[in-house]
Each structure stands twice: as C-alpha cells, then as structure tokens.
Amino acid sequence: MSEKIKIAVLGYGNLGRGVELAARNSKDLQLSAVFSRRNPSEVKTYGAPVFSADEILSHKGKFDVLVLCGGSATDLPTQTPEFALNFNVVDSFDTHAKIPEHFAAVDAAAKAGGNVGIIAVGWDPGLFSLNRLFGESVLENGSS
Template structure:
C-alpha cells in the first residue's frame, strides 16, 4: 500500500498533535515539517524540517500528497492558506467562525486555479460540531442547535481567552477555563429553544499569576471589564503562583456538546445530543485533521478541486475501512 505523504506546516500544539496522530494511522506517513522558525523546530525534534518559504526545496525533498496547516487562525492561516494551496492540497482548522465564508471563497478560488483541494475549518468546532449542528437542525426541523463547552467540573481551557488575559498589564501568566451553565443546558434539553445572551450559557474562571508588585484589585477589574471576552460573563478570578499554574492547571483539556431539541409530528419531544470530551484539545483536533487529509487525497484523486468543509465530504472518505466493511460493521 502506498502511504499518503503528509507535510506538517507549523510546529505548535496542533502541529505536534498531527505528528503523533500520523504515527497511529498506518496509511499515512510524515513527509516532513515546514516552519517559519526551522531552527527552533530542529532543536525540539529529530525530524526533517525545512523553511516554509523554500517551496522548491520541500516539494523535491518531501513530495507531499497533502499539507496539514497547523498555524494560528488569526494571522497565520489567512496568509499561508491561499499561498500554499498554489503548490499542494491542504487541510486546516481555521476557527474564526465569523470569517469562514470569506476564507472559504479565497481558498476555493486559489485551489481551483491551482488544481488543488483545500479542506478548511475542520477540527471539533468548527468541524464535527458544525456537522452535528446541521444534522440536528435537518432531523428536527425548526430546532436550534446550541453549543455548550466545559461540562466537566474542571471546565474547558480556552486558549483565546488565556491569551487575552496575558495582554493585561500586571499579568505574568494565566489560563482561562470555560464552564457551561447547567440550567441553560437543561432549558435547551427541555425544548424551550431559548434566546440566550452569551453570558447566559457560560461562565469564565481565570487562574492568574501576577507580576511582582502588580495590584490584584486593578488586574481583577481590568479582566472583568474586558469587552467581548469577559464583560458579558460571570467571571471569577483566582490568583495563583506560577508553580501552581504549571502543575495543577497544565495540559489542554476541553469538552463540549451540541444539543438540539424540538418536536416531531407536532407534539412528541425530540432531542439530539453529541458530546466530545478531550484531555488534549490540540491532539483531538489533530486527529480530525488527519482523517480529513485522507478525505482530501481521495477527493483530489477523483479530479475535484477547490475548497471543501466537513459538510461537503462523504463520511466514508474519512475512514480507513473498505466500503464492504463499513456496510457490514458500521451501519
């Protein structure tokens, strides 16, 4: 069996997760890593690494069938995605929900022009949760699908909100855990289809290490009044030492569910729920990306080009199982 040669673009949390995930998929192999900081990556791993801009060099050395783009959604993917899809088919986890239509258009045009496939915005949300929202709404017409995050006691680590905390003067380090509001989940399960404000669905818990001499009251006030990120939410702030943050609050746990409820036949209650629980959010995202890489290679082999999302891909394309096996064991 010829293995699918996967190039990893960007070596961060998700990039490291993709490398581990590839080792667990027998039909795939790591072709190499490209990075904007190859020296940093070479110091961390003994794997082939080339500069991302050395296109001819990595094309020749790695001969990738597909590139998994592991850069950040805010600045990296909008720049790297349309450039790289000129040279190789791509899969990414662009997660800036409100900008997905524009990003899709750009990747679609670039992919079609280059004869490449670009699978965009996959992972768990956007990604599997997007698919579940669409299915739930289609199967229970008129229902609304709600996403809740942090249903475990510990909550889910939000990287974006943790980054936002670290921008506040006086904050040396910080992590933010999101908690779902249980009563809100219950209202959705009861089929109320309620109108929620963001703060009705989730609360935010912050663990903050202060700079020496920083004023805790001022930092807490700055956090709680931060528009968008914390002001709309019930937010609690705990000040901890760097040691405590590093030992008690390490890793990247996250979890969540999609819930939709309504009625069938005009009167009978109907609920759809889909739940994910990850001890490592970037590793989970990486596994979803790798399955989409398999699908992208299959789409390309059929002569398809342009952008695709999880909504456009037959689920059988993600699987290593044969059609006969899928019909026999998974139906």
Template sequence: MAKLNIAVIGFGRVGRACALALRNTDYLALAGVVRRPTSPIKLPDPLGEIPVVTHIRDLKRIDVALICVPADVVLGVARELLQAEIPVIECAVLEGHALEMHYDAIGDAARHHSTRAIVGAGWNPGMLRLFERAFTTLIPDSHTKRTSRPGASLHHTKVVEGIEGVKGALATETRDWQGKLTRYVYVELAKGAKGVKGAKGSEGASLDKVEAALAADPLFVGEQTHVFEVESIATLEEEGRGIMLERIGTERTGAHATLLLEGRFDVPTFAARVMLDAAKRIPSLKPGAHRYSLWG
C-alpha cells in the same frame, strides 16, 4: 496502496498533535514539518528524527499539507501551497462572515490552480458543527444549548464521595435560559464496584445506587441530575476542556425527545484526528475547496 506523504505546516499544539498522530497511521506518512526560521530545527522526542525545514520546497514529494498555523495567517499559507499545486487541509478557528470569506478565498485559489482543499477540518469549525447539525435533524423546531467549560469548573462533592463504593466524584452545574438548574456528576467507583446500572459490586456501589442516593439528598432534591462514570477522577481534573450539547424536544417535536452530548477531551488532539481523516480523502476529490464531512 502507497502512503500519502504529509507535511505539517507549523508546530504549535495542533501541529504537534498531527505529527504524533501521523506516526500511527497505515495510510499516511509524515514527510516533515515546516517551521519558521527562528524555530528549533530538531523536534522533541519521539519526533526527533522527523525532517524540519523552513520551506515546503525543501521536502521531497508532498501529497497533502496540514496547515497548523494561527488563523490570521492560514489564508496566506494556503494560497502559497495551492499555487504550488499542493492540496491542503485547514482548521482555522474563525466565525460568521469572516469564516465564510475565508472559505470562499481558499475555494477561489483551489479552483484557479486546479488543486484540492478541505476546509473546516478541525474540532470547531468541523466536527462540533456536525454534532449540532445531527441534533437539529433529529429534533427540529428546538434549540441546541452549547456549554463550553474548562476543567476548573468541576469541583469535588463530599455528598457523592460519601456514598459507599464511590472512590471519588466531581460535579458541575449549568442553568438553561429559564434559569433551571441541571447538575452533572462524575464518579469513580471503587475497585470491584460495577458501573453498569442495576449491578452491584463488592462495595455495593452502582450508578443506580448513586442516583438514588442523590435523589434522596436535600441538596439535590427537585433538581435534574445526570451521573456519569469515569475511569479516573484525577485524570478528569487534569483535562482542560469540555463541551456539553443539549437539545430538548417540544410538544410539536415530541416532548420526551432529548439529546445530550457531554465530553471532555484535548481539543488539539481531536482537531488532528479530523485533519488526518480529511487527508486520506484528498485523492478522491475534484479540484476546489470542500467542507469537511463524515461522508466517504
């Protein structure tokens, strides 16, 4: 099966992430990058050999275009590409009524030109909303709390770093709508220690031991604390974005049902991976605009 030729429109953080991700796929090929006339015509390594043009017509056969430009110009770019009968993938960060109008306009253009588009193929809107929908399906009649926080909200904690076998630790706290405090602690265990609960390493550390020590510490007594093991505290400190979703069941839905999603990641990288996943589905779609999903 021949690879689909992909054009990346724009070379900001998402565009660069898409271009880099396209180097390692078996089903997509990076045909080139479209940039403004005032931008450099040569990309930084390792993308230095990739063609850079100022208009997509200067690239050879394009099967799909990934639109990676600011949200306020996405619609204009999408319309121009769809008019040229080039399928598009977009991930514009819009909300509410503006987002719905945006989707409707792209859908009208795609149907008018008998071309395909996938909208909302990013982190948010996109993958994050699929997580939230799954939480709602599994625990209905409740409320999902979403907390977006930068890496700067994490702080070192001497209490945890003083536990035998813990090489380093970071912590953060959140409060729910009732003001109840929940702590999140990230630990890097010393070499040889075991992260599996119930197992002890050469330094005697385990997640069980960390949790037990915190439960007995006056600073943590009476407060809900979640402990997560990470490969490197230093790496965690450098990461700039994070998300936490929490949904707790009620008496009606099952009081003990709780879902927690906690993650730290690079948003453009995640957005790029979603866009590439969407691109491979384009050939199987009917003309019109389709919202990104995990089906197929």
C-alpha cells in the same frame, strides 16, 4: 490502501504535534516533513524530519497534502491561499464570520494551481458542528 498518503505539516505547535501523533497512529498516513518558522535544529519531533518554512516550495511533489497548523487570526488567512496554489492543503480556520471570504480566497488559489483546498477542519467548525447537526436532526425541536 497499499500506498500511504504523504502529508507535511506547516507549524509545529500543539496542533502540529497532534497531527504528527495522529499520523503515527494511522495506517494510511505518513508524515514526510514538518516545516517551521523556528530554527529546524531546535524543533524536536517524534521522528519526522524538520525543515525551515522558507524551504517549503523546494519540497513540491514530495508529499500529497500540506496540513496548515497556524492560527486563524494571522497565519491561515494568508498561508492557506498562498500554499493552495502549489499544494493540496487542509487547514483548521475557525473564525466563523470570515469563513466565506476565506473559502473564496482558498478556492480561487487551489483552482488556479489545480489543487484541492479543504478549510475549517477540526472541532468547531468540524466534528462539533456535525455533532450539533445530528442532534438537531433527531430531536423533535432541536436547537443549538
């Protein structure tokens, strides 16, 4: 791949910092911006520029994917559909019982905006779920 995928992060807690470090170690990703509800001058990244979360819409077209790093209980149910209308988004929503309704909201917003919304990416659901699936597929009486 000759051109890097430009990503932005909304939320700079543990998950947001992890996304920044992962991008730094990836040959095909470039972290273009971090958006935070905190005062941008107080947010210390490993080099990515920091902007107020209120400015995010003014950055439309400056990155390819917005990675939402908020919490599943209060942030992602509103943020992901809201931003899927204007950006390609990825979130780590992990409230299993509410994934169908979250999917429906994000899917509708992403389609309305002509974008892609990928939800529930992470450990569980995510890599852990795939690991469990692989185990169940090769074990004679697999059960999780």
